[in-house]
Amino acid sequence: MAAARSNNDPIDLSVLDRKEYELLFHQYYQWLCLQACKITEDWHASEDIVQDFFIKCWQNRASLHIKQSFAAFALVSVRNAALNYLKKESIRSKHETASSATFPGDETLLPVAQPDETDQLYLQIITAVNNLPEQRKKAFILSRQHNMKYAEVAAELGISVNTVKMHLRLAYQELRNLLKLLLPLFYFFLKK
Amino acid sequence: MQKESQNIDWDKLIDLLEKPVDEQQVLAGALSTEEQALFARLQQVKNDQLLTGALQLDAAKAWVHIMEKEDRAAPVRRIAINWKKWVAAASLLFIAGTAWWLYTRFSINGAINNLQTVEKAMANHEPASKVQLVTAGGQTIVLDTATQLREKDGTLIHLQQGTVAYENSEHAKGDASLINTLIVPRGYLYNLVLSDGSKVWLNADSKISYPVRFDKAERKVTIEGEAYFEVVHNDKWPFVVHAGNTATKVLGTSFNIKTYGKKVYTTLVTGSVLFTPPGNAKAVKLTPDHQTVFNVGNGNTETRKVFAGDFIAWKDDDLVMTKMTLAELAEMLERRYDVQISFAEEKLKNIEYNGALHLTNSIAEMLKNFEQTSNIQFAVKDKTIVILPANGK
CATH class of the missing domain: 2.60.120.1440 (Jelly Rolls)
Structure with missing residues (x-):
């Protein structure tokens, strides 16, 4: 699977050209936003955080010495940035107890760690979905968005409902092996 | 892999996935155990709000966006490139300057290899003359x-x-x-x-x-x-x-x-x-x-x-320095220890000292104290103490 390609190898950003960096960006952007959103619960803020991270990485690529995989490095950086964002937000709106409840105090710097199984699964699913043929990917994403009916997805994409169903079946079949891994992790969540 | 798909009615599962969640729970009862397990996974992926949110993000658009930000930061990058040039130029200047400094420093008093450490050269330093008393009759008596x-x-x-x-x-x-x-x-x-x-x-x-x-x-x-x-x-x-x-x-x-x-x-x-x-x-x-x-x-x-x-x-051999320049200090030390002191660089003369210390009989010891507490060092060339800027300071 494409996602597994360089997950655990240390990366030297200074040798990448812009095109290669773009590939790296596409590979990790959504996943890192997801990680940030876990903390910030705000997609816009999460996108800003991740974009900033990629800009800074690019600007400082010559001096960055990343000893772990890019995924691990990026995950820690983005999480820390997200926590800092929360810190600023909680200062900005002191009334919001919800965000300060998730706020882990002043010690916002998380230790460097490899992404855990759940993080890795998310990355693999995102990568798998992005590797789907364009129409199939669109059908898959639209069907999830706002719980759109298949007829609505079909109208949106200008294809028949049966074609939408076919795309979804093939998409889920593609993810099947990943989904098997998902089950033990989310089983409790499903039972309730 | 193939074995599993044969027993699974994918069309039924995809149809079921479209239904509202509460309806799914009821209808899922009619599925086989294998189908139920798979459906649970599909449901879960579909209902994972984080995953749904992430997949909707437009990475291509985001890339264009950050490239625009990068370009807006372009002047910074250009400065960064120039900065490297400046560093190179500055390095050259520094090397040239150091070479010049070394040249002038040692050409003042001669060759580089004639420099001695203060400890060695001044270890047994004695004043050249002795105290003398001239009597009324013109007789000079050495007071030793x-x-x-x-x-x-x-x-x-x-x-x-x-x-x-x-x-x-x-x-x-x-x-x-x-x-x-x-x-x-x-x-x-x-x-x-x-x-x-x-x-x-x-x-x-x-x-x-x-x-x-x-x-x-x-x-x-x-x-x-x-x-x-x-x-x-x-x-x-x-x-x-x-x-x-x-x-x-x-x-x-x-x-x-x-x-x-x-x-x-x-x-x-x-x-x-x-x-x-x-x-x-x-x-x-x-x-x-x-x-x-x-x-x-x-x-x-x-x-x-x-x-x-x-x-x-001074009468108790104490030295009180209040904005005392190194030039004044050197003049005092020349008198006190009967030594010659010269400066490798004129600007060193303006270094100011504040504080108090006791003057011991060993000039070497005194100079060592000054080396340890200021940005200067001493060397000896032809019995003349030369004041130099300290290395690496």
Whole structure:
């Protein structure tokens, strides 16, 4: 699977050209936003955080010495940035107890760690979905968005409902092996 | 993989996935166990809000967005590139400058390999000359052994370690025709006890001339260099110190007179003195902790308030530095230890020092102290101490 390609190898950003960096960006952007959103619960803020991270990485690529995989490095950086964002937000709106409840105090710097199984699964699913043929990917994403009916997805994409169903079946079949891994992790969540 | 798909009605699962969640729960009961397990996973992926949210993000658009941000930051990048050039240019300048500095530094005093460490070169450093006493008869006596001698008029002179003392003759005032001169060269401090009991501390590179017995009318001495006086009080017997055409008249007091260079500094510690510049200039009456500075060049006299103690610390071999420049310090050390000091760079002369320290007899030790507490270092070239900027500071 494409996602597994360089997950655990240390990366030297200074040798990448812009095109290669773009590939790296596409590979990790959504996943890192997801990680940030876990903390910030705000997609816009999460996108800003991740974009900033990629800009800074690019600007400082010559001096960055990343000893772990890019995924691990990026995950820690983005999480820390997200926590800092929360810190600023909680200062900005002191009334919001919800965000300060998730706020882990002043010690916002998380230790460097490899992404855990759940993080890795998310990355693999995102990568798998992005590797789907364009129409199939669109059908898959639209069907999830706002719980759109298949007829609505079909109208949106200008294809028949049966074609939408076919795309979804093939998409889920593609993810099947990943989904098997998902089950033990989310089983409790499903039972309730 | 194939085995599983054969037993699974995917179309049914996809249809079911479209239904509202509560309906799914009911209808899922009709599925096989295998189908139920798979459906649970599909449901879960579909209902994972984080995953749904993430998949909706437009990475391509985001990439364009950050490239725009990057371009807006482009001037910074251009500066960054220029910065590298500047570093390279600066490095070259630095190397050239260092080369030039090394060249000038060592061409001042000769070849580089003639530099010695202060510890080695100054370990057994001795002043070149010894303290001398010139008697009334013109005889020069080197004061290196404790002994005693008699002047023509029978006055006993005790020559001790570091002190010349005249037999107390306060009540036996005689004629002041017999003049003795004590010459204290660079590298020594010396004490003198005059025949009236007054004490004089003589700094290095100083000279004092005085009568073996003072005149009835006044006690008159002449000094060059620097001396601190503790004069025995006598209202009717003024004590007058002549220094570089100036006269300081005292009755009984302690004060310091410094005449190195082109200025005469008279500093009063206790009592009172009348400082009289040459010519028709007005005399200045000093009170304690005040100082007159007479400019030999233009004949002007300034009076200022000082901490008198700072100006007499030298007599105890203490050094008090108040905004003392390295040039002044070097001049003082030259006198105190009879050494030659030169500067590798002119700008080093302006380094200022504040603080106090005790001067020991070892110049090497003193210089080591200064090296440790400032950005300078010392080396010795042809018996001259050279002050250099410290390495890597």
